[in-house]
Amino acid sequence: MELRLDVPGRVQHLAGQHYVVRLTAEDGYTAQRSYSVASPPGDPLVELFVERLDDGEVSTFLADVVEPGDRLEVRGPIGGWFVWDGERPALLVGGGTGVVPLVAMLRTARELGRTDLLRIAVSTRTLAELPYADELLDSGALVVTTREPRGVRPAGRLTPADLVPLWEPGRTAYVCGSTGFAEAASQLLLELGTPAADVRVERFGASG
Numbered sequence: 001m002e003l004r005l006d007v008p009g010r011v012q013h014l015a016g017q018h019y020v021v022r023l024t025a026e027d028g029y030t031a032q033r034s035y036s037v038a039s040p041p042g043d044p045l046v047e048l049f050v051e052r053l054d055d056g057e058v059s060t061f062l063a064d065v066v067e068p069g070d071r072l073e074v075r076g077p078i079g080g081w082f083v084w085d086g087e088r089p090a091l092l093v094g095g096g097t098g099v100v101p102l103v104a105m106l107r108t109a110r111e112l113g114r115t116d117l118l119r120i121a122v123s124t125r126t127l128a129e130l131p132y133a134d135e136l137l138d139s140g141a142l143v144v145t146t147r148e149p150r151g152v153r154p155a156g157r158l159t160p161a162d163l164v165p166l167w168e169p170g171r172t173a174y175v176c177g178s179t180g181f182a183e184a185a186s187q188l189l190l191e192l193g194t195p196a197a198d199v200r201v202e203r204f205g206a207s208g
């Protein structure tokens with residue numbers, strides 16, 4: 001689900017950065033988690049996309065309990081490495097909810113009139129589970145589904161053949177998703193000859 005936050009006096013973020021949301025219970029117990037920003041810097045609000053995990057402590061609270069008008073404690077923007085400057089050609093590779101910071105990059109490129117700089121490949125279990133699916137498809141992103149066929153393509157993961165036409169020297173790759181996805185996708189890129197220094201990775205946590 002999308003959360004759009006009005007953050008008073010905020011520092012403008014860069015595409016790829018995240019915020020930390022901290023919840024505090026009445027007894028003083030706190031829990032905090034990171035959420036990538038989906039909105040571009042020019043958006044007056046900070047948009048987060050939270051995937052609800054059934055046994056998740058913070059994501060269930062954000063998805064089920066928080067209502068418009070509530071106040072949340074947030075810290076950010078955070079992150080200096082997994083950011084896109086809006087100038088360098090980039091290949092964005094996302095798995096599941098890992099597309100969120102990549103959507104911020106896409107939206108930033110649109111604000112700058114530079115969508116030509118980006119190529120996007122994403123992997124999701126099903127199209128219905130992919131955040132911002134319509135926006136990604138409209139941008140021309142390659143979308144592969146691992147649990148259902150898509151057109152003539154059977155269910156399956158991203159392959160080297162998917163990425164070969166999308167990467168070229170001088171292009172920085174931004175890989176984001178679960179730990180398992182991030183490892184697999186960055187390995188694919190390295191096997192294609194992408195220099196390790198041109199692969200930037202953000203891991204969201206569990207193996208997914």
Ligand SMILES: Cc1cc2nc3c(=O)[nH]c(=O)nc-3n(C[C@H](O)[C@H](O)[C@H](O)COP(=O)(O)OP(=O)(O)OC[C@H]3O[C@@H](n4cnc5c(N)ncnc54)[C@H](O)[C@@H]3O)c2cc1C
Pocket residue numbers: 018033034035036037049050051052053055056057058059060097100101178202203204205206207208
């Ligand atoms: C830099 C960064 C950016 C992130 N951006 C986003 C974002 O944009 N949107 C988003 O939804 N999440 C994002 N995450 C993940 C988020 O911080 C939480 O880990 C996630 O919401 C789960 O928290 P929880 O309290 O609900 O679950 P927890 O109570 O921490 O965990 C509940 C169960 O889910 C498993 N689990 C924990 N994390 C994940 C995960 N990421 N995927 C699958 N299973 C998991 C645990 O092993 C456990 O079994 C990001 C993480 C990082 C580090």
